[in-house]
Amino acid sequence: xxxxxxxxxxxxxxxxxxxxxxxxxxxxxxxxxxxxxxxxxxxxxxxxxxxxxxxxxxxxxxxxxxxxxxxxxxxxxxxxxxxxxxxxxxxxxxxxxxxxxxxxxxxxxxxxxxxxxxxxxxxxxxxxxxxxxxxxxxxxxxxxxxxxxxxxxxxxxxxxxxxxxxxxxxxxxxxxxxxxxxxxxxxxxxxxxxxxxxxxxxxxxxxxxxxxxxxxxxxxxxxxxxxxxxxxxxxxxxx
Amino acid sequence: xxxxxxxxxxxxxxxxxxxxxxxxxxxxxxxxxxxxxxxxxxxxxxxxxxxxxxxxxxxxxxxxxxxxxxxxxxxxxxxxxxxxxxxxxxxxxxxxxxxxxxxxxxxxxxxxxxxxxxxxxxxxxxxxxxxxxxxxxxxxxxxxxxxxxxxxxxxxxxxxxxxxxxxxxxxxxxxxxxxxxxxxxxxxxxxxxxxxxxxxxxxxxxxxxxxxxxxxxxxxxxxxxxxxxxxxxxxxxxxxxxxxxxxxxxxxxxxxxxxxxxxxxxxxxxxxxxxxxxxxxxxxxxxxxxxxxxxxxxxxxxxxxxxxxxxxxxxxxxxxxxxxxxxxxxxxxxxxxxxxxxxxxxxxxxxxxxxxxxxxxxxxxxxxxxxxxxxxxxxxxxxxxxxxxxxxxxxxxxxxxxxxxxxxxxxxxxxxxxxxxxxxxxxxxxxxxxxxxxxxxxxxxxxxxxxxxxxxxxxxxxxxxxxxxxxxxxxxxxxxxxxxxxxxxxxxxxxxxxxxxxxxxxxxxxxxxxxxxxxxxxxxxxxxxxxxxxxxxxxxxxxxxxxxxxxxxxxxxxxxxxxxxxxxxxxxxxxxxxxxxxxxxxxxxxxxxxxxx
Numbered sequence: 001x002x003x004x005x006x007x008x009x010x011x012x013x014x015x016x017x018x019x020x021x022x023x024x025x026x027x028x029x030x031x032x033x034x035x036x037x038x039x040x041x042x043x044x045x046x047x048x049x050x051x052x053x054x055x056x057x058x059x060x061x062x063x064x065x066x067x068x069x070x071x072x073x074x075x076x077x078x079x080x081x082x083x084x085x086x087x088x089x090x091x092x093x094x095x096x097x098x099x100x101x102x103x104x105x106x107x108x109x110x111x112x113x114x115x116x117x118x119x120x121x122x123x124x125x126x127x128x129x130x131x132x133x134x135x136x137x138x139x140x141x142x143x144x145x146x147x148x149x150x151x152x153x154x155x156x157x158x159x160x161x162x163x164x165x166x167x168x169x170x171x172x173x174x175x176x177x178x179x180x181x182x183x184x185x186x187x188x189x190x191x192x193x194x195x196x197x198x199x200x201x202x203x204x205x206x207x208x209x210x211x212x213x214x215x216x217x218x219x220x221x222x223x224x225x226x227x228x229x230x231x232x233x234x235x236x237x238x239x
Numbered sequence: 240x241x242x243x244x245x246x247x248x249x250x251x252x253x254x255x256x257x258x259x260x261x262x263x264x265x266x267x268x269x270x271x272x273x274x275x276x277x278x279x280x281x282x283x284x285x286x287x288x289x290x291x292x293x294x295x296x297x298x299x300x301x302x303x304x305x306x307x308x309x310x311x312x313x314x315x316x317x318x319x320x321x322x323x324x325x326x327x328x329x330x331x332x333x334x335x336x337x338x339x340x341x342x343x344x345x346x347x348x349x350x351x352x353x354x355x356x357x358x359x360x361x362x363x364x365x366x367x368x369x370x371x372x373x374x375x376x377x378x379x380x381x382x383x384x385x386x387x388x389x390x391x392x393x394x395x396x397x398x399x400x401x402x403x404x405x406x407x408x409x410x411x412x413x414x415x416x417x418x419x420x421x422x423x424x425x426x427x428x429x430x431x432x433x434x435x436x437x438x439x440x441x442x443x444x445x446x447x448x449x450x451x452x453x454x455x456x457x458x459x460x461x462x463x464x465x466x467x468x469x470x471x472x473x474x475x476x477x478x479x480x481x482x483x484x485x486x487x488x489x490x491x492x493x494x495x496x497x498x499x500x501x502x503x504x505x506x507x508x509x510x511x512x513x514x515x516x517x518x519x520x521x522x523x524x525x526x527x528x529x530x531x532x533x534x535x536x537x538x539x540x541x542x543x544x545x546x547x548x549x550x551x552x553x554x555x556x557x558x559x560x561x562x563x564x565x566x567x568x569x570x571x572x573x574x575x576x577x578x579x580x581x582x583x584x585x586x587x588x589x590x591x592x593x594x595x596x597x598x599x600x601x602x603x604x605x606x607x608x609x610x611x612x613x614x615x616x617x618x619x620x621x622x623x624x625x626x627x628x629x630x631x632x633x634x635x636x637x638x639x640x641x642x643x644x645x646x647x648x649x650x651x652x653x654x655x656x657x658x659x660x661x662x663x664x665x666x667x668x669x670x671x672x673x674x675x676x677x678x679x680x681x682x683x684x685x686x687x688x689x690x691x692x693x694x695x696x697x698x699x700x701x702x703x704x705x706x707x708x709x710x711x712x713x714x715x716x717x718x719x720x721x722x723x724x725x726x727x728x729x730x731x732x733x734x735x736x737x738x739x740x741x742x743x744x745x746x747x748x749x750x751x752x753x754x755x756x757x758x759x760x761x762x763x764x765x766x767x768x769x770x771x772x773x774x775x776x777x778x779x780x781x782x783x784x785x786x787x788x789x790x791x792x793x794x795x796x797x798x799x800x801x802x803x804x805x806x807x808x809x810x811x812x813x814x815x816x817x818x819x820x821x822x823x824x825x826x827x828x829x830x831x832x833x834x835x836x
Contacts, residue, residue: 042583044727045726045727046728047728047768047769048728050767057767081766085729088732089728091736092731092735122732122760123736123739146728162287162289164289168296169561170731170734171725171731171734171735172725176292177289178289180274
């Protein structure tokens with residue numbers, strides 16, 4: 001007999017070694033997340049996937065599933081707090097969706113819609129951040145970085161390179177690239193690298209592709225992120 | 240420089256785990272980490288340059304741009320402020336003709352603030368090139384300014400500037416105990432390691448850092464792990480503002496602390512130990528190395544200890560200015576030469592710690608107590624204290640009292656007893672356990688220090704009736720924002736938002752709803768943060784808001800909405816460009832304000 005946990009009262013099977021996120025995804029249960037992608041080592045930093053496990057808050061993407069866990073996912077409290085965490089991500093950077101070429105394809109924006117975020121709630125930080133357009137094909141707009149480290153992990157784990165890293169402390173965290181000049185053009189990144197495509201926001205973009213798909217026909221224009229996430233991130237739910 | 244860096248890398252066996260120690264030497268020599276040094280080191284250690292940059296930018300004591308040949312840092316603990324730090328800093332800046340946060344044009348001196356340096360019983364305190372300065376006053380500052388302007392090497396500075404006193408004012412079980420070097424080990428080995436672990440279990444000893452996990456259980460878990468390579472780590476990254484007991488224990492009881500670590504090693508089967516010493520305690524480093532050397536000579540450290548076949552050695556690793564490294568998994572990351580970012584748990588350090596191997600991390604005081612228990616048996620310790628909190632607790636007492644210093648009490652002692660002993664009058668309240676702990680008011684002095692009531696790592700800061708609680712809250716909230724590692728969203732953004740919201744209220748720009756918003760934000764940061772730092776960062780606000788709600792409300796304006804920024808200030812650029820300064824070019828901050836005018 002396989003082991004099980006419950007998520008919002010529903011019985012979900014799991015295998016030894018799976019996290020709560022793994023088990024949930026396999027069972028078709030969406031838990032909001034931004035820093036997590038099943039193919040990379042879980043990071044546990046965005047905290048959007050926080051669930052209540054036997055009364056205690058845990059990150060679903062890193063916390064192991066264990067027999068008998070009673071997991072709460074879609075409670076009013078969790079949804080509201082996830083919305084506030086998303087608002088935090090918006091105010092610490094400079095996210096102006098209408099002028100961003102990632103709009104409609106952006107996971108940060110899609111999660112915000114999913115959680116019914118209608119305003120910033122918190123005061124904006126308006127940080128002074130730069131754009132690195134030095135590379136011929138790939139650009140970084142630091143204004144939109146949420147420090148999820150997906151590019152860092154993709155570069156190391158898929159591309160076998162070390163193009164990106166997160167540096168600094170606290171609110172001064174920032175993305176750096178592996179070049180003496182500090183510029184993307186002097187790194188060994190290629191436009192075909194997974195690290196160049198993994199960004200959940202518009203912080204790392206492929207140049208001259210921003211408007212190839214018109215607004216209105218983009219990933220999240222007609223679908224919610226829960227639906228997209230389950231079908232693209234877990235083979236079982238693929239179309 | 241090439242030769243210097245090459246030498247450093249060689250002396251550290253090209254081990255990337257030693258990165259912090261190497262960077263400390265580079266910073267000390269050049270007063271920053273030059274780009275060329277990063278490039279060379281990356282090549283020598285075979286790691287990406289980004290790994291080095293991220294470490295440099297994480298720790299407060301490393302810099303990518305030059306500091307002065309004399310790097311002056313003044314402690315920003317609330318206790319330093321209570322001793323007139325702000326005025327002194329201004330005086331110092333004037334004397335040296337350098338702005339706070341800047342390097343003087345000639346490059347000779349730089350001046351900045353730093354988080355609590357662990358000298359709260361002898362502040363205002365500071366650091367010059369990493370070495371502790373104590374009891375600063377105007378005459379000492381005159382002297383320091385003169386020495387710097389003459390560019391006198393630190394070795395020629397008068398020793399009184401660097402004098403650090405123990406100030407042990409009340410000793411008990413632990414501070415009174417004396418035993419010969421090696422006696423605890425001898426007892427432990429004679430009794431048997433399993434039996435010694437049983438004695439520690441019987442003693443009821445719980446971790447002295449504040450969390451209070453049972454020590455025997457931690458050691459047992461670690462010893463039961465399959466992997467044979469295990470480590471013992473002593474956490475001497477005493478960063479909680481108001482705590483300084485470990486400084487005293489390492490100054491005067493280090494031999495016993497090392498012995499406690501060695502007993503632990505014998506029990507769990509570890510061959511290597513580390514003392515992670517906070518960078519602010521650099522002044523202790525040579526002395527501690529001498530003690531280790533002496534222990535090696537006397538056969539109580541190194542190979543075949545006491546001819547009992549126990550091999551164990553201890554290495555001292557210095558931190559570089561990061562409060563978060565007091566969190567055990569962040570400390571391990573730091574020991575591995577990385578930024579101090581707390582790990583996801585599980586796995587816990589007892590199963591996967593240093594280099595992924597089972598590791599025991601304990602506080603300095605815990606190892607001291609363990610050594611005593613190894614000599615005297617579990618009952619010696621368990622007979623004192625309360626049911627759930629056995630033994631004694633060593634407190635660091637500072638703030639408004641006539642006798643600040645180190646006090647040891649059996650657990651269960653009341654706050655009032657302590658206040659009487661240290662000479663505190665007209666007390667408004669006490670911050671127990673540092674900023675991450677609890678503020679208690681003068682209505683609660685019958686409360687007890689114990690895990691059952693007020694758990695504490697030992698910080699005890701007294702505030703008298705002349706103090707403003709909101710000044711304290713302001714200081715602590717800024718501290719957490721400064722020390723947040725930035726890994727998780729709720730703490731990275733949340734501690735900065737808390738800082739903004741507290742500033743808004745304290746500076747008198749808050750309006751109806753701002754206190755409610757503050758409390759809501761506190762709960763979010765507390766409930767969703769990744770580690771203890773974020774989970775406790777809102778405590779100064781929450782514990783004072785609960786006790787003095789009127790104090791917060793009284794700072795609010797009688798209006799329904801106050802803009803979160805300075806409206807008139809925002810027009811400054813426009814006024815300058817338009818060359819206007821008439822009444823029409825100014826905006827009132829609020830409707831009410833303009834009606835009053």
